[in-house]
Amino acid sequence: MSPLDLLVAVPLCCMAAALLLGRAARGLILLAAPLMAGLALWLALLPPDAAYLVGQWELPLGILLRADGVARLMILATALVIGAVGLHALVEPPEKPGHAAQAETFWPLVYLLWAGANAGFLTTDLFNLYVTLEMVSLAAVALAAMGSLAAALRYFMIALLGSLAYLLGVALIVARYDTVDVTLLAQLAEPDLATLMALGLMTAGLLIKAALFPMHGWLPPAHAAAPAPASALLSAIAVKLGFVILVRLWFEAFPAITGPAALQVLGGLGAAAVLYGSVQAMRQDRLKALVAYSTVAQVGYLFLAFPLVAGAIDPGDAWAGMTLQAVAHMLAKAAMFLAAGLMLKAAAGERIADLGGLAQAMPLTVTAFGLAAVSLMGLPPSGGFTAKFLLLTAAIEQGAYLYAGVLILGGLLAAVYLFGALAACFAPATTPRTPVTGGLRTAAPLALAGLAIVMGFGGTALVELSAIAAPWAGPALILPEPAP
Amino acid sequence: MTADLTLLLPLAVLWPMLLAGLALLPGWGPRMLMLLPLGPLPALAAALFAPRDTPVALPGVLLDGGLDLTATGAIFLGGAAVLWFWAGVYAAVYLRRDGRPAAFALFWNLVLAGNLGVFIAADIVSFYVFFALVSLLAYPLVIHDRQPASMRAGTVYLVLAVTGEVAILVGLMLASFGAGGAIGIEAVRAGLALPSAHPAALPLLIVGFGIKAGLMPLHVWLPVAHPAAPVPASAVLSGAIVKAGIFGMVAFLPLGTPAAVAGNVLTILGFSGLFLAALLAVGQAGAKSVLAYSTVSQMGLVMGVLGVALAAGSAPATVLPAVALFALHHGLAKGALFLGVGLAPLCGRAWRWGLMAVLAVLGLSLAGMPLLAGALVKSAMKDPAGALGAVLIGLSALTTALAMARYLAVLPKAKPRRRPPLLMALPFLALAGAALWLPWLLYADVTGKSPLAADLASKLAEAWPLGLAVLLIAGAVAVGLKPPALPEGDALGPVQRRAAALTAAARAALRAGSRSLRRSRPRKQAVIGEDLDRIEDIFREGAAAAILLLAIAGAVVAASLI
């Protein structure tokens, strides 16, 4: 018995059960959320070398599941986010009015996403990652389609392209090395054309999935149009899988062959994403579009961290900064989308200018939005701050002033657009408000935002957690002995 | 026993403050007005009985300040106490129908406290605090009747007072620093004498005290403010409060060490004030204005003498007693003259003649009529004043006499058949008596010389300017010559108008400038916005994604190959 398999198996069981239960499947989340949170916690507390060969088949062939720090943090955050979003969706219908199909299919898709994300975070197998990537993409596109079909179709096409690029890279790796396991590739990889080509293709494909500028085009329309719980899942989780796979590729499988210049390509794109996403976010007059562009900017930080991690003498801080940024963004962005959904519903409009009076009408929801904004802006005390602080420290220590500048500027720009939205809530109401509050509805975003803030207090523990079995920390993973 | 008597010093300032506090109690205002004379009594006691040069430390107050009564200070303190006392008695009657007795009592007592405190402060911080108290809180007294003229006068007063305060503050800072951070007045004065003293310290102090004391170009507030106040307030303003400025100079001028520049400037300004102000006084239409200018003139004399002494490096002991004595006489006499202005309308017939007689004697005394107290103190001043100074002082009798004649001429007409109330006449007479008597009494003590030692004949001979003045007045009256009508505050009006015009111009320029700045902001935002939209549309295309995918893959490969 190990959380490594249960974390994938439980959501799959839930998906099957949801299909069997039909409409009654909604309540399943009441069981799944605590169960998964418990499993995720269990995972986080496992000994550092926790690993697992599926079916006990040895490596070049089999699939290795492993709980490193990144996986632990991401899975914990995923459990919290999906749990909260699910509980929220229990009382706040995630579907468009009248779309019974969406109401029913929402749940199996969520569990598919959950299983896919967890499987992806845990596995070290590149092909297995492809399958999980598709699980997540499929669920994500379907969830996005609940809002805008056109946006979802565009998302689908571009995501498909990304998947194929990744698959092509995997194909080259399989052919070249006869294995797709990251830990093995770390020992085998050589900087020849095929490997580089594979790395380039996989990277480019995954950047699409991660929505890094300039491949982010699909994200804002899809995330902005989807129902709030769906948007929350998309922005929080779907884009993170691409990021995690890239981390596996660049820092675990191929650190030996990725040159500093290549890292600068990613870092540069990340920096550009921060600035571009922020500028676009500032220009939006619809709340959810703003939040979606904020995701574009926030994703930029993740990649801006790549050269910082690689360039650090002691990469622990930058690594933790990168990981915590992902986690903090998950929590905060999910909270923000949920809150935004409630606010827009109460405002009966989708523009920022419609938000007037909400600070009075639904203070807790606006508080959740505000707390999430604090984390996204990187203001203390929050997970976002801890992450940016670590990254900024690393950037300055390395003399990477350009990145440091972008980190600082990005926070400021975020403040400009997020406070703009927040301020709109304080404006007097133009029409009477019918607040949408109460119970899980408000509690979910508030809890998530609160967690994003609380993260700021547990910095040391989180940094230590992120460092578990990190690629830079020491020798490669000691594989468990196969059963006799 | 001595220790107990030193406590008179803090009591001298705390007692009026207590009275001021009582005035704040609702309904106590009129009562406190009656109690005004009580204020200076502890100070009087202190001046008489408190031991000299025995500092009283007040730990914890301000910067660990203290009080100290010097011999010179005692004369100032005593004179001021007498003046305030009688003026208080006068005020209690004069203002008995006043609409704001509480306010008057409050500020009267506060100013009193400040005024007395100035004379007994031992450290510069306390000194400055008292000085500010007397300086600024006199403002409500000036504008007490709320007439437009008073308000205008008050504004002028306040502007110059604040300017003076700042000058003094900065001067004291510089001086204190020059003295190694010491705050004792003696130490600071010694520090000012050092070559290392900041060059700006002394000029700033002279300017600051000069404003208060009516040094010539800085005197403009005085002729407008003194007449504006109620009569008793005018009396103390001109008689006692102005002395605070003089005392400041007395306390801080580093006498004994030649300071040529500062001394000569002070001399020139002081003596020119002596004559110019007196001449301006002749041109005034109001009795109080005449007196105010006369004060400027008299104070000019004091400051001229101080300037001479400063430039010459005369020892303090040779100068200060004379100055103190002169100030005492002037304060009491001027107080009496002001009270006389208030009495004049109330004195019909015989009373008026009596009044005029006393006033004339006082005027002659001020002018230096031999055998009167004024001549005595002037003669004391001539020693430190140097040769030229002595001549000038002698000549000033002419101008002073003219001014006094003018004063008598413009004294308000009496309403028929009025007789002054006792409690107003008594203070007047008491002050007049004190002015004429006290210098005689103290002369020997203070200067160490006998008041009668000088040759009477030579004194009479020196009084020729006074005789000339009498002739001139007689002539003028005979021909019906009228003096030119000069405005109160002479140069003040034109300067104010110029200043107002300048301010308006500056305002307009500023406004125009800021408007032009605001206008020139280009509006390009929309264009950039459209471009951004277009870029974003491109990114949303699958084709773009595909090409970018290839480009990024290529870039990663290329970058790895580098």
Next chain:
Amino acid sequence: MDLPLSDILSAGHLYALTGAVLVGLGLYAFITQRHPLRQLLAVNVVGAGIFLILGSLGRGPDATDPFPQALVITGIVVAVALTAFGAAMIVRQAETRAAAKPAADDNARGAS
């Protein structure tokens, strides 16, 4: 009949090259085609090319590696699943547009 080419180009490489060209063709079509259904078709061609590379490079002199074969089968199934979803979306989008258009036309007519 043996072309001299066969000396330098094994069958595995030949199919792999074909796969590479298929990927390129598919990509080109994906970029230049506008209709989503045609793009979907292009994506399928790209996928086929990739599978071909994957499989053919596992073609040894005596046997074909079962590992890439299994991956290809998995890939094909995933591809068909996605294609089905994509096709359904394309059709639904067309339906929605068609449903919206007459209403818009009616409005236009009513207005004029």
Next chain:
Amino acid sequence: MMTFAPLALILLPLAAAVVSFALPERLSAWRNAANLGVACVKLVVVTYLLMQAEAGLVFEWRYEFLPGHDFVLRLDPLALLFVTLSVFLWLLTTIYAIAYFDRGPNLPRFFGFFNLCVLAATGVAMSGTAITFFLFYELLTLATWPLVAHKGDEKSLRAGRIYLTYTLAGSVAFLAGILWLQSLVGPIEFATPPDLAGVPALTLTLIFILCIGGLGVKAAIFPFHGWLPEAMAAPAPVSALLHAVAVVKAGAFGIVRMIYDVYGIGTVAELGLGVPLAALASVTILYGSVRALMQSDLKKRLAYSTVSQVSYIVLGASLIGPFAVIGGLVHLVHQGIMKITLFMCAGALANRMGIKAIADLDGAGRQMPVTMAAFSVGALGMIGMPPVAGFISKWYLGIGALQSDAAWVVAVLAGSSLLNAAYFLPLLYRAWLLPPPADRPAIRELATTRDRMLILPAALTALVSLGAGIFASLPFSPLGWATLIAEGGYLR
């Protein structure tokens, strides 16, 4: 056990904030009780701590919030000075705010953030490391924003936006500065200043500029002062708080920490950074005064006055002389007490009689004599009129400037005093000497409990500012405490 004392000072307002947020409006009495109770308890704690500190004890609480970066709360004398000030003024402001709002909208929010501000200000004071300082500094920004935008009208929102733009830009500059410095010398603890010997002078200068620039935004140093007058859109208790204790003081306090506890006097002097900073502070002093003179709105005039006055603290810190330090530190307290008096009075005038513009002040002294008397004391103190406390600050600053061979500063002080007089005295003139407009109804100033709660805090601070001046050399006076700090820390 007393190691937790600093933590308690943080947690108490947090508890009050939570209670305020949580209690619904109908339980406002409980909320008020909680706020006042916590404020009183804090006062007791601080009094106790002061007594302990007098005995030389220094409390410290430490927690490693990131590897290598400690979160340190440390109550050294300087911290205690600021803490005492904030705790004392907060109690009064709370009383005042309760009366001021009475039954306004959104009060749970207001009091919640209000308490978060206390928390942040206390935290800023007690921060033992640069990072801890930054954390609270930023929290302060965030907690203040909803207060500035409290009214929610166009003006307030605009003010909030401007406030944030300035302060966030400032804090990132500050963050960049300290991180840069940390990357060179390791974590910065105020108690043990870092060894800067190996760092190139240019780098140090740049870092100094970044940090001071960042802190200078909150301290409203020219040209970063723009937010402050705008923030006047906030309700009066907020203005009082922003100006007197929390925001501007945090900036000024930070500058003091930077100069004395991070760089050290020697390094600052060596780099020649003191004089330019003093010059900038001087420019701010004069500029703020001139701008104040041009305002027609009462609160705006007070705001520009704050711009001017806070730079005295910076000036004192940058002059690097024993007296100047004392002057700066003591002005931190004096300005706080006097300015809060002025703002509470301005708020009371607006609240009771609707007086906002200076032109409306006519006759206010007759109708609200206690308020105006308190106002007058504050104003005279600002001018530097003895014996109100402001005079003591100016005195020390002046002497300090001379000690540091910067006699020109004395001229600045003099000019500023004149300008202060020029913009404050007309207010007093109007209030006391001009008749009230005929259409203004007569009021009884202290009729109800609420009126007394509104006005008496200001009267008390006015008395305190008088007392702080008159009894300046008592050991527990602000001056005494500032001297203790200076002797203990900076004049070695």
Next chain:
Amino acid sequence: MTFAFDLILCLMILGTAGIALFVRDALAAIAFFIAFGNLMGLTWLGLDAVNVALAEIAIGAGVTGVLLILARARLLALGDDATCSGTPLWLRLGALAACAGFVVLLAASVLSIPPESGLDRVVAPLMPGLGIENRVTGVLLAFRAYDTLLESFVLLGALVAVWSLAPAGAWPGRPADPGMTDAPMRRVAGTFGQLLLPVALVMAAYLVWAGSDLPGGAFQAGTVLAGGLLVAAMGGTIGLPSSDRPLLRAALVLGPAVFLAIGLAGIAAGGLLVYPEGMAKALIVIIEYTLFLSIGVTLALLVAGPPVPDASHPNPEGKG
């Protein structure tokens, strides 16, 4: 097979692919795509990968082709003929340059890798432990069963995703009738379907059984089953079920669920998807049969598309 055969096959593949991609008419494009798929199947045969060949022909060409035809038909009914649209020349040239460069790079990479069956050596010794012969099945259902497990859920997820597209008012409901509109044709299809369905069932069952040792397996078999079901539905032999039928749900979930259950049961034996010694073959067969059933139904419903509003209740969002 000779090199020349390989070469010609490759050229034909490229040719059909080119036509499929660039021919104007959509139906022609799809037809060529199906041809392309079949040629690909041949290629896989040429590569000695029969399992893949079966999958490619059945799924890659067959199911995908039907899917595309059906989609095209539905689009055509809506007035969208899905023809090639003109793109600007600069875009074409740019794309051409980019793709050509990319192909060159890719080709160079591909050529740098020697084709060899590296992992065959690893797989071969493990096969006896499983008790089955087909190495591909071994990889699919044992060594990398985890992939396959997830994949089966992907397929299920795809159906859920398709269902989620159902228009308002169509839930729960049946997919649009894929039946022939032409009556004679429908009758032919009907008859054919009555015949084919049982045949398909039998054939599929055989494919599954064979899959253990010979080429074949659950996916290929499932496709055959789906084909049979679809043809039967076209002819009206069977009606497509409503999406909320419990039996249907059970059929869909059965395969993945059993797979998952067996995988979880393996935890008792040491870990996820661990087959106890000696039971591997039996378990694999169980998985294959259940999976085949579910895959068949899933694929058939995938092709059929999302439920549509009941014809008796006209819906404004329905087909025009």
